[in-house]
Amino acid sequence: MENFNVNRIDKEDISVLYISGFLDAHTAPELEEAIQKLIDGQRYKLVINFKDLSYISSAGLGVFMGFIEQIREHSGDIKMSNMTPKIFRVFDLLGFPTLYDIVEDETLAIIKFRS
Amino acid sequence: MEDAKEPGIVNSELDQRHVELKSLFETSKVLNSSLQLNTILNNLLLTPMGRMMISRGLVMVSEDGNKFSIRNIKGLSRELLNSTCDVEFRFDKPVFLTDVDLNECKLKNFFLELGIELILPINSTSRMIGMIALGKKINRSRYTEAELEFLNSLTNLASTAIENAIIFQKLESVNRKLDTKIQQLNTIFDIGRELNSTLDKKKIVNLLVYAIMGEMAAQRCNIFLKKGTKLTFADYRGGATKTGEMAVFADPDLLRELADVTKPFLVKDTILPSALAPLRNLNINAVVPMRIQDKTGGVVLLGERINHVDYTADDLEFLATLCNAAAISLENARLFDETIEKQRMEEELNIAREIQTRLLPDSYPEYDHFEIMGYNVPSREVGGDYFDCIRLDQHRFAIAIGDVSGKGAPASLLMSNLHAGLHTLIMTKADITTILSKLNNLIQAHTTFDKFITFFYAEINIDEFTLTYANAGHNPPFLYRRDGSCMSLEKGGLLLGMMPNLTYETETIQLKPGDQLLMFTDGVTEAMNTLEMEYGEWRLQAILEYALKNDLKIQELINKIVVEVKDFSQGMPQADDITMLGLKVLN
Numbered sequence: 208m209e210n211f212n213v214n215r216i217d218k219e220d221i222s223v224l225y226i227s228g229f230l231d232a233h234t235a236p237e238l239e240e241a242i243q244k245l246i247d248g249q250r251y252k253l254v255i256n257f258k259d260l261s262y263i264s265s266a267g268l269g270v271f272m273g274f275i276e277q278i279r280e281h282s283g284d285i286k287m288s289n290m291t292p293k294i295f296r297v298f299d300l301l302g303f304p305t306l307y308d309i310v311e312d313e314t315l316a317i318i319k320f321r322s
Numbered sequence: 323m324e325d326a327k328e329p330g331i332v333n334s335e336l337d338q339r340h341v342e343l344k345s346l347f348e349t350s351k352v353l354n355s356s357l358q359l360n361t362i363l364n365n366l367l368l369t370p371m372g373r374m375m376i377s378r379g380l381v382m383v384s385e386d387g388n389k390f391s392i393r394n395i396k397g398l399s400r401e402l403l404n405s406t407c408d409v410e411f412r413f414d415k416p417v418f419l420t421d422v423d424l425n426e427c428k429l430k431n432f433f434l435e436l437g438i439e440l441i442l443p444i445n446s447t448s449r450m451i452g453m454i455a456l457g458k459k460i461n462r463s464r465y466t467e468a469e470l471e472f473l474n475s476l477t478n479l480a481s482t483a484i485e486n487a488i489i490f491q492k493l494e495s496v497n498r499k500l501d502t503k504i505q506q507l508n509t510i511f512d513i514g515r516e517l518n519s520t521l522d523k524k525k526i527v528n529l530l531v532y533a534i535m536g537e538m539a540a541q542r543c544n545i546f547l548k549k550g551t552k553l554t555f556a557d558y559r560g561g562a563t564k565t566g567e568m569a570v571f572a573d574p575d576l577l578r579e580l581a582d583v584t585k586p587f588l589v590k591d592t593i594l595p596s597a598l599a600p601l602r603n604l605n606i607n608a609v610v611p612m613r614i615q616d617k618t619g620g621v622v623l624l625g626e627r628i629n630h631v632d633y634t635a636d637d638l639e640f641l642a643t644l645c646n647a648a649a650i651s652l653e654n655a656r657l658f659d660e661t662i663e664k665q666r667m668e669e670e671l672n673i674a675r676e677i678q679t680r681l682l683p684d685s686y687p688e689y690d691h692f693e694i695m696g697y698n699v700p701s702r703e704v705g706g707d708y709f710d711c712i713r714l715d716q717h718r719f720a721i722a723i724g725d726v727s728g729k730g731a732p733a734s735l736l737m738s739n740l741h742a743g744l745h746t747l748i749m750t751k752a753d754i755t756t757i758l759s760k761l762n763n764l765i766q767a768h769t770t771f772d773k774f775i776t777f778f779y780a781e782i783n784i785d786e787f788t789l790t791y792a793n794a795g796h797n798p799p800f801l802y803r804r805d806g807s808c809m810s811l812e813k814g815g816l817l818l819g820m821m822p823n824l825t826y827e828t829e830t831i832q833l834k835p836g837d838q839l840l841m842f843t844d845g846v847t848e849a850m851n852t853l854e855m856e857y858g859e860w861r862l863q864a865i866l867e868y869a870l871k872n873d874l875k876i877q878e879l880i881n882k883i884v885v886e887v888k889d890f891s892q893g894m895p896q897a898d899d900i901t902m903l904g905l906k907v908l909n
Binding site: 265273277297 | 616
């Protein structure tokens with residue numbers, strides 16, 4: 208089984224999740240749990256840093272869909288950054304860029320929250 | 323990153339198709355590699371949600387074909403998880419809720435309220451095992467034919483995996499139950515071994531308490547044990563014993579009801595008799611009797627388990643087995659104590675027997691013209707029969723026989739009193755009348771009215787060949803004369819110990835060579851056979867006649883009587899002490 212990891216760094220009211228490895232149906236619950244924890248702590252401003260993610264499946268994308276409404280209801284958002292072209296292609300193919308802020312760099316994502 | 327969206331790289335039909343196939347491939351790989359229902363359902367929901375940008379969805383699964391429960395949920399309140407309902411609606415392809423008749427699908431409104439738009443069946447070869455419900459796509463576009471086809475393929479792929487996972491889950495639960503049973507059996511085995519290796523009551527109770535509390539994680543445990551016929555509070559573990567509780571546990575009505583418990587039961591599932599009602603307030607959840615040979619030897623009260631889970635029927639069965647094993651152990655310990663106690667008493671009685679035997683003569687004065695022989699076998703370890711033969715002076719000796727009312731240890735105490743009294747009086751050189759009167763007063767003064775002694779006393783003058791006697795209510799001894807006549811020696815008075823200040827008659831008989839005197843207690847004449855017939859005086863007289871004719875030695879006579887009485891009683895246990903004293907006058 209491929210490894211998947213989530214690390215979290217809080218920057219004031221914004222939480223950055225660094226995800227690495229394989230994100231598929233097997234590892235999706237780990238990410239779900241990490242996001243659920245943030246929501247339980249009423250932290251609704253999320254940046255997902257994809258820098259070290261080597262693979263994402265449709266199921267992995269599904270995780271973001273499962274939380275987005277609830278987060279936006281609380282004036283929060285999920286912003287995504289640092290995707291490799293391979294990962295971005297998957298998001299792009301399925302039309303995610305029309306719904307999510309996908310930016311080149313984590314700092315940019317944080318700036319977007321601030322503005 | 324807008325520049326990544328260049329024509330030729332994205333939006334190509336081929337790429338779409340590629341991702342779709344890859345997704346199906348990955349899904350099928352994941353589905354078939356997992357037996358965990360949740361992983362499968364995660365995949366089943368997250369894949370279309372990710373692919374088609376759907377923000378909410380749920381999966382319902384049915385294990386029996388009727389009750390469907392929500393087993394996975396995304397983008398909706400988690401409180402819905404595991405809620406269950408009956409679903410009669412059956413369908414075999416993706417259906418939009420707007421196209422469904424409310425009468426057909428009662429869940430329609432429930433789904434619409436959750437923002438569900440599309441439901442898909444998960445059908446196995448034999449039945450519908452579940453359904454997926456998906457919300458609107460976030461970009462509000464309608465599901466395309468291709469997407470519906472993809473979803474259909476996905477559910478088809480999932481159905482076998484889900485079915486397997488359900489079976490696997492059931493197996494796991496059965497396995498778990500089996501493991502629990504094995505664990506409990508091991509505990510019973512372990513405890514059984516421990517219980518069998520100890521006869522210490524305190525240790526047995528300790529073992530029981532720890533086994534129960536360890537295995538069941540019970541917060542508290544009270545043990546009551548039977549003492550005599552009543553239950554009493556024996557031990558307590560867990561929490562603090564409050565004074566109010568101890569009062570409840572001492573209530574005789576409660577203890578009586580508990581003593582009648584024959585089967586383990588749960589307090590919450592049982593209509594309690596009013597005497598047991600206080601158990602509810604004491605946080606007692608289960609009552610388990612300690613049964614031994616169809617009797618309740620004790621009761622264990624169990625508090626709530628630490629994990630707040632109810633005791634199951636299996637648990638109660640386990641507890642009952644454990645408690646019964648402990649009950650047997652406690653009974654063994656009790657029997658062991660009893661045996662020890664009995665052994666101690668037997669030892670004491672043996673010592674008493676030895677003392678008593680020493681009170682009876684073990685040798686007889688030797689005279690040229692008199693043969694004397696005594697015989698005594700008590701029916702128990704010690705007895706109340708007495709006989710004696712005492713040299714008075716160079717011309718005279720005394721013979722005596724007595725029978726104390728009752729048997730065993732009490733009678734033996736009085737018998738030793740009689741022995742001491744007689745020997746003391748003889749030393750005062752008192753005459754026969756005085757001896758019997760004083761003995762009577764002595765016995766009467768120190769016993770209750772229902773204790774008395776039949777007693778025969780005689781003195782023989784070896785120079786004059788005379789026998790002077792007095793009989794205090796004893797079976798008259800037989801004096802067989804050489805000429806074939808027989809005398810009953812009856813002169814005397816009342817039994818010793820009945821009333822004070824009595825006088826006793828005496829009679830003097832001139833003895834002749836060949837005369838035989840047999841003194842005996844009623845243990846001889848009242849010996850029973852299996853037909854409940856008594857040996858009787860006539861049989862005794864017949865032997866005496868025979869002895870006279872055949873000129874038997876006194877020892878031979880006594881032995882013959884012993885053998886005949888034994889033959890007569892045909893193995894019936896000896897009911898009373900048997901004592902004889904014989905005297906033969908020689909040429």
